[in-house]
Amino acid sequence: MSSAERKAREKEELKALILKASMKLFVEKGIEQTTIRNIADAIDYSIGTVYVYFKDKNAILHALHTQCFTELAGQFRVLYTVKDPMERLKAMGKVYIQYAMDNPDKYDLMFNLKEPMEFLNDIQAKEWDEGAATFDVLRTTVQECIGAGYFKGHNLEPLSFLIWSCMHGICSLEIRARTKGVLLKNPDTIVSDAYNEFLKFIEKK
Amino acid sequence: MSSAERKAREKEELKALILKASMKLFVEKGIEQTTIRNIADAIDYSIGTVYVYFKDKNAILHALHTQCFTELAGQFRVLYTVKDPMERLKAMGKVYIQYAMDNPDKYDLMFNLKEPMEFLNDIQAKEWDEGAATFDVLRTTVQECIGAGYFKGHNLEPLSFLIWSCMHGICSLEIRARTKGVLLKNPDTIVSDAYNEFLKFIEKK
DNA sequence: TTTGCGAAATGAACAATGTTCATTTTATTT
DNA sequence: AAATAAAATGAACATTGTTCATTTCGCAAA
Numbered sequence: 001m002s003s004a005e006r007k008a009r010e011k012e013e014l015k016a017l018i019l020k021a022s023m024k025l026f027v028e029k030g031i032e033q034t035t036i037r038n039i040a041d042a043i044d045y046s047i048g049t050v051y052v053y054f055k056d057k058n059a060i061l062h063a064l065h066t067q068c069f070t071e072l073a074g075q076f077r078v079l080y081t082v083k084d085p086m087e088r089l090k091a092m093g094k095v096y097i098q099y100a101m102d103n104p105d106k107y108d109l110m111f112n113l114k115e116p117m118e119f120l121n122d123i124q125a126k127e128w129d130e131g132a133a134t135f136d137v138l139r140t141t142v143q144e145c146i147g148a149g150y151f152k153g154h155n156l157e158p159l160s161f162l163i164w165s166c167m168h169g170i171c172s173l174e175i176r177a178r179t180k181g182v183l184l185k186n187p188d189t190i191v192s193d194a195y196n197e198f199l200k201f202i203e204k205k
Numbered sequence: 206m207s208s209a210e211r212k213a214r215e216k217e218e219l220k221a222l223i224l225k226a227s228m229k230l231f232v233e234k235g236i237e238q239t240t241i242r243n244i245a246d247a248i249d250y251s252i253g254t255v256y257v258y259f260k261d262k263n264a265i266l267h268a269l270h271t272q273c274f275t276e277l278a279g280q281f282r283v284l285y286t287v288k289d290p291m292e293r294l295k296a297m298g299k300v301y302i303q304y305a306m307d308n309p310d311k312y313d314l315m316f317n318l319k320e321p322m323e324f325l326n327d328i329q330a331k332e333w334d335e336g337a338a339t340f341d342v343l344r345t346t347v348q349e350c351i352g353a354g355y356f357k358g359h360n361l362e363p364l365s366f367l368i369w370s371c372m373h374g375i376c377s378l379e380i381r382a383r384t385k386g387v388l389l390k391n392p393d394t395i396v397s398d399a400y401n402e403f404l405k406f407i408e409k410k
Numbered sequence: 411t412t413t414g415c416g417a418a419a420t421g422a423a424c425a426a427t428g429t430t431c432a433t434t435t436t437a438t439t440t
Numbered sequence: 441a442a443a444t445a446a447a448a449t450g451a452a453c454a455t456t457g458t459t460c461a462t463t464t465c466g467c468a469a470a
Contacts, residue, residue, distance in 0.1 A: 007437090007446085007447095009437095010377065011447095012318045035427060035428080036427080036429085037426090037427080037428095037429065038359065042313060043353075043444090045427090045448075046448060046449045046450060047449080047450070048427085048429095048430085048431085048447095048449050048450065049446065049447080051428095051429070051430080052447070052448070052449095056428075056429070057428065057429090063323045070446075093384040109455055111377070111381060112317045112408070114391070130412080149305045153405060153407060155398065156400070157390050157391065157395075158391075158395060158398035158399045158401065158402045159402045161375075161378070161395055161398075162371065162375070162399040162402045162403055164374070164378065165371055165373070165374030165375040165377075165378055165399060166370055166371050166374055168372055168374040168377060168378055169369070169370030169372070169374025169375070169377065170366075170367070170370040170374070172370075172372055172373060172374065172377055173366070173369065173373055181229075186361050186362065186363075190363060190366055193360065193363035193366075194360055194363045194364075194366045194367040195368060196363065197359055197360065197363045197367045200358060200359060200366055208467075208468095212417085212418095212466095216418095240455080240456065240457080241456080241457065241458085242455090242456085242457095250419075250420090251419060251421060252420080252421070252457090252458090252459090253418095253419065253420050253421065253458095253459085253460085254418080254419055254420075255421070256458070256459080257418070257459095258419095261457075261458070262457065262458090274422045411470100412469100413466095413468105413469085413470075414467105414469085414470095415466105415467095415468090415469100416465105416466095417447105417464105417465085417466085417467105417468095418463105418464080418465070419460070419462105419463080419464070419465085420460105420461105420462080420464080420465090421445100421460105421461105421462095421463100421465070422459105422460100422461095422462100423458105423459085423460095423461105424458085424459080424460105425456100425459105426455105426456080426457085426458105427454100427455080427456070427463085428453105428454090428455085428456095429452105429453085429454085429455105429458100430450105430451105430452085430453080430454105431449105431450105431451100431452095431453105432449105432450105432451100433442085433448105433449080433450095433451100434447105434448080434449070434450100435446105435447080435449080436445105436446080436447070436448080437444105437445085437446075437447085438444085438445075438446090439442100439443085439444075439445090440441100440442085440443075440444090440460090
């Protein structure tokens with residue numbers, strides 16, 4: 001049975017190789033500009049082989065999407081050591097923004113992916129479960145902040161959503177502005193400056 | 206000279222017709238799924254004609270992009286009657302969110318458009334000038350709010366950006382969640398609920 | 411009315427892409 | 441060594457954006 005095991009492992013490895021090359025090309029040239037032929041070339045396999053391992057181009061996007069969410073969730077793990085909830089909340093924001101700024105293309109893939117519909121019905125849940133899990137971490141932290149006397153008069157669910165929206169909005173607008181090369185008075189510091197403004201709102205007891 | 210004038214007018218009309226049909230198809234079937242042939246069919250002209258009036262598919266996207274920003278700017282015009290700056294700021298948020306919720310596909314077009322690069326160098330400025338102009342209106346309002354005693358200890362530029370980010374984040378996440386059909390505990394009211402949380406932060410003097 | 415000319419419209423043709431599948435190659439077992 | 445299963449292949453197809461030589465049209469001049 002060891003040969004079967006090796007085969008299974010090799011299959012996984014090739015699958016991972018395809019994903020790695022795809023991500024590289026997506027980041028380099030953009031999703032639209034990356035063709036299956038490009039991917040196949042990059043890993044020295046034929047076009048058909050790519051289709052043996054992934055149903056279609058969307059399946060690749062899909063897998064990378066999940067991968068990115070898992071990666072971000074991983075970044076959040078360091079926060080479990082931060083006991084004070086407000087400190088943790090602030091750190092979460094920093095980590096989130098840092099991830100988006102370090103990986104603008106991945107962030108784009110995570111949130112701005114134009115999903116060609118059918119995978120809605122298909123596997124739908126999986127990759128957004130990762131997103132939902134991350135949101136749970138945020139909600140819990142906000143809950144603890146409320147317990148510690150912050151956010152008086154606010155409601156947990158919409159407040160958590162608002163906080164996520166703020167972070168997402170900052171990252172989304174910044175990335176968009178960066179790739180277009182337009183507006184924004186202080187492009188270098190606007191993100192951290194905006195984040196500081198955000199802190200002034202949430203820190204008040 | 207009247208025939209020349211009429212010809213010029215007819216050209217503009219056909220151009221507008223192409224844009225109208227394109228927008229309809231984009232909203233109906235999505236940008237990727239809308240082909241030049243579809244557009245040509247919809248207006249009973251040939252493929253080539255579309256290319257007589259627009260350099261390529263991107264030029265069409267581009268024109269619609271500008272059109273949407275102009276439309277949103279138009280919605281803001283009602284706000285000029287609101288004297289109190291904080292009331293105006295709150296109303297701006299409402300109008301912004303309303304526009305995004307009423308026209309999710311247009312909003313997507315405005316902010317999530319994957320621009321195939323060259324138009325970066327080309328006409329770049331134009332369509333984002335609309336965005337910049339809108340941002341100016343926001344900044345001015347925030348400035349007046351500060352003058353009225355709000356936002357003590359905050360800085361105008363990053364604060365304005367943060368406020369825009371909040372609104373954009375709310376709309377962006379909601380639209381994304383809606384088209385995927387996932388997460389969010391109270392999908393029906395989450396946007397207005399989050400907006401209300403937002404108000405609690407900014408209303409404090 | 412007829413003719414001529416410039417502008418507008420056309421659609422066949424091309425290159426590039428995602429995708430399929432019958433065939434070939436490779437690996438494993440008998 | 442032969443047989444069988446698995447994996448890899450790339451030619452072929454449908455669809456797309458795009459181009460351009462050709463045709464059609466509108467209108468002023470003869």
